[in-house]
Amino acid sequence: MKQLESSTRRRLLQGLGAGALVAGWAGRSAAQGTAPEVVVVGAGAAGLAAARDLGAAGRRVLMLEARDRIGGRAFTDGSLGAAWDRGCSRLHASAINPWVGYARQNGFELVADRLQRHVYEGARRLGGAETAGYRAVKARLQQELTDAGRRGLDIPAAAALTQVTKADPWYPLAAADVAAWEGTEPANFSTLDRYQFIERGEDLLIPRGYGTLLAHYGRDLEVRLRTPVGRIRWGGRGVAVETPVGVVNARAVVVALPVAVIAAGAIAFEPQLPAEVLAAHHDLPLGLMNKVALRFRRNVFPREEPEFLRLQRRDGRGMSYQTRLPGSQVCVATAAGSLAYELEAAGEAAAIEHALGELVTMLGSDLRRHFERGVATAWSIDPYSRGSYSYCLPGRYGARALLTRPLAGRLVFAGEHTEQGAYGTLHGARLSGERAARQVLGLLAPGSGRSA
Ligand SMILES: Cc1cc2nc3c(=O)[nH]c(=O)nc-3n(C[C@H](O)[C@H](O)[C@H](O)COP(=O)(O)OP(=O)(O)OC[C@H]3O[C@@H](n4cnc5c(N)ncnc54)[C@H](O)[C@@H]3O)c2cc1C
Known part of the structure; x- marks a missing residue:
């Protein structure tokens, strides 16, 4: 990645005043014939994929990223001496996941x-x-969700399950597995939406980290780090993208932000997004x-x-543990849904203590002595x-598809939430970015009649 967050940038900030920087860069580049044609907002997998494909097609692209790094929700942490992924870690649907080929071609095990x-x-x-009952109810639960999805029922997953399943003593553990996939309990998400996710091929693990793989993919792309976008004006000719350090003008913008960032109103759109587009963002929490x-x-x-270890709790609210990352003494525990919110609200120290306490319940207090x-x-x-x-x-199935439609021939959304068959994943994010790039190329093509 070429990080344009350089000492030159800091000098410009001091010398010109912050407001001039991005506009100054764009203007200077325009004089050299390199003003961006497309701005990509957000350098997660979706934004990186869009920028990469647009660049490969010969379009001039500028990526703006709020954080001091690329990757978004894909980030491998090395601070404990072993590579562990703070966000995504598993390559789902490996038979159709484009990261599988990328990893193999680039020497990732x-x-x-x-x-x-x-x-x-x-x-x-x-x-x-003893756990045969768990496996049986899990299979039944999956089957009932599939049957309801196949019938096109856009209803809460919990409502698609039979009383027999919900009364099973193993149901809380099986429901927790589903909650981990969606990040929320079965009462909250659409059965039909889940049914449309394409699962093909077993999960793969990547010892160097999924975040490391994405950082590799984005390493040669030009990104303006620490540049949060606050406003996007898309009502006139082209677009104007505002940041604390200035405005970038371009012919089109790819908005590759987490859906909740837009739903929270963190970016002002001028004119406002159409009501159904804004509603679709709220329909995909x-x-x-x-x-x-x-x-x-x-x-x-x-051993x-x-x-993988799980503690069986009557309410299903246990954590899951991968005991050791290869070649290390680092264990990674996960919590999803309401438990994850509670631990987050309690603070980092309390979350660590909770995860340790659950391990002690399973394996005995001796392990505390060895905790670092x-x-x-x-x-x-x-x-x-x-x-x-x-x-x-x-009841909101269709929101993802709605967000794949370009607005005014110059504003295109990308992000995992827009990818119906692969939502919630890193491969979904990449596929969405590639789709966005194809759309922008079509919009900018001579004679398309849509370009600004
Ligand atoms: C704990 C966890 C576990 C997961 N496990 C898996 C898994 O095992 N397998 C899997 O496939 N997926 C998993 N995922 C999901 C996967 O990580 C995401 O689907 C994917 O990374 C989303 O990519 P994206 O490009 O859509 O969004 P993001 O990666 O969130 O990228 C959006 C970018 O926009 C930037 N941004 C935000 N606001 C602004 C602003 N105002 N201006 C400029 N930039 C801004 C953000 O900093 C970010 O870089 C997991 C996620 C988490 C959090």
């Missing part, structure tokens, strides 16, 4: 997720026969998953090889994400 999964009741690890990474001085887990330190994510209070991944409200 991928491994099938064949980790053993174990459920604990208190300190007791349950045997396979971001669910929540958070992670707690725990580092120990030695292996405190029953040397990594495993932890890190917890808080995606919903992060102003540049405001959640983890999108779900669709019941």
